[in-house]
Each structure stands twice: as structure tokens, then as C-alpha cells.
Amino acid sequence: MVGHESGLLxxxxxxxxxxxxxxxxRLWNDALSTASRFELLKQRAHDLSVGYRDHVESLIRAGxxxxxxxxxxxxxxxxxxxxxxxxxxxxVHVLGLIAPLEIPSIVGPVVxxxxxxxxxxxxxxxxxxxxxxxxxxxxxxxxxxxxxxxxSSTAGSRSGNTSPVISRCRIRSR
Numbered sequence: 001m002v003g004h005e006s007g008l009l010x011x012x013x014x015x016x017x018x019x020x021x022x023x024x025x026r027l028w029n030d031a032l033s034t035a036s037r038f039e040l041l042k043q044r045a046h047d048l049s050v051g052y053r054d055h056v057e058s059l060i061r062a063g064x065x066x067x068x069x070x071x072x073x074x075x076x077x078x079x080x081x082x083x084x085x086x087x088x089x090x091x092v093h094v095l096g097l098i099a100p101l102e103i104p105s106i107v108g109p110v111v112x113x114x115x116x117x118x119x120x121x122x123x124x125x126x127x128x129x130x131x132x133x134x135x136x137x138x139x140x141x142x143x144x145x146x147x148x149x150x151x152s153s154t155a156g157s158r159s160g161n162t163s164p165v166i167s168r169c170r171i172r173s174r
Contacts, residue, residue, distance in 0.1 A: 010063035070116030
């Protein structure tokens with residue numbers, strides 16, 4: 001997990017969260033869509049979303065405390081940033097309507113406005129977006145495990161294999 005817990009300044013921690021927009025994140029959107037049909041996945045997605053929100057909120061609170069950010073309600077601001085990021089994933093990685101290198105110019109001003117930053121000041125984001133559009137690799141708390149359907153034909157069975165861990169940042173096999 002990135003952020004102030006790891007010694008990073010809140011601005012850099014938030015920039016890492018925003019910059020980490022990889023093609024694998026579309027799997028998170030798929031998991032959310034699938035969660036409406038599977039109670040265990042729904043609960044896990046809920047828990048991971050709350051953990052992710054708490055992480056982004058903690059970065060914002062730390063930024064408010066050190067004077068980097070100004071906002072009246074860090075929790076609401078965290079949700080707004082997350083919603084922008086979740087909406088960005090299909091536009092970039094599914095539909096191809098936004099180029100990865102455009103992310104700083106689209107999301108940066110939104111974050112600046114939301115957190116009371118001077119326009120054009122969220123330069124950390126632009127630095128973190130790599131030439132191919134891949135952000136830094138991290139392992140945030142929002143991960144979902146999918147059960148392999150071929151492993152069992154019985155719904156809710158505990159036997160069988162699980163597929164890779166889905167994370168906001170990247171996929172890694174267990």
C-alpha cells in the first residue's frame with residue numbers, strides 16, 4: 001500500500017494512487033459487475049472498497065493535517081477521487097477514448113479542485129505517469145478472489161482453484 005504509512009508525503013501517496021491506472025484494473029470493474037450475482041464476491045468487494053476508501057481518505061486527512069490539502073470532508077473527497085478513477089478505467093483500457101498519457105491533464109485538475117490545491121500544482125501526478133501510461137506498481141488493500149467455475153459445478157463449493165488476485169494496481173497469482 002502506498003501513502004503516508006510508508007513514509008511518503010500525502011501528495012505523493014495520492015499521486016501514486018491516481019497514476020496507477022493499468023489495463024488490469026478493468027478486472028476490478030468486472031468483479032464489481034459480477035458481485036451483484038455472488039454474495040461472497042459482493043461482500044469481499046464491499047470490504048475491499050471500504051479499505052481502499054479508508055486508504056485514500058487517510059492520505060487526504062494527512063494532507064489536510066500538513067497543509068497540503070484543504071477540504072471540509074475527507075471521506076466525501078476520497079469517494080469523489082475514487083469514483084473518477086473507477087470511471088477512468090473503461091474509458092482508457094476498454095474503449096480507448098482516453099490515452100494513458102492524458103490522465104494527468106484530466107484527473108489532475110479534478111484532484112486539485114477537490115482538495116483546494118492551486119491549479120496546475122499537482123505535478124507529482126505527471127511525473128509518475130510513465131511513457132507507456134503504466135503507473136507505479138503497488139499492492140493496495142482492494143483485492144478480490146474469483147472461484148474457478150470449472151473447479152466445481154456446485155454453487156458455493158469450497159473446493160477448486162482460485163484465479164489471480166485482482167487488485168487496483170496489478171494482478172499477481174497466488
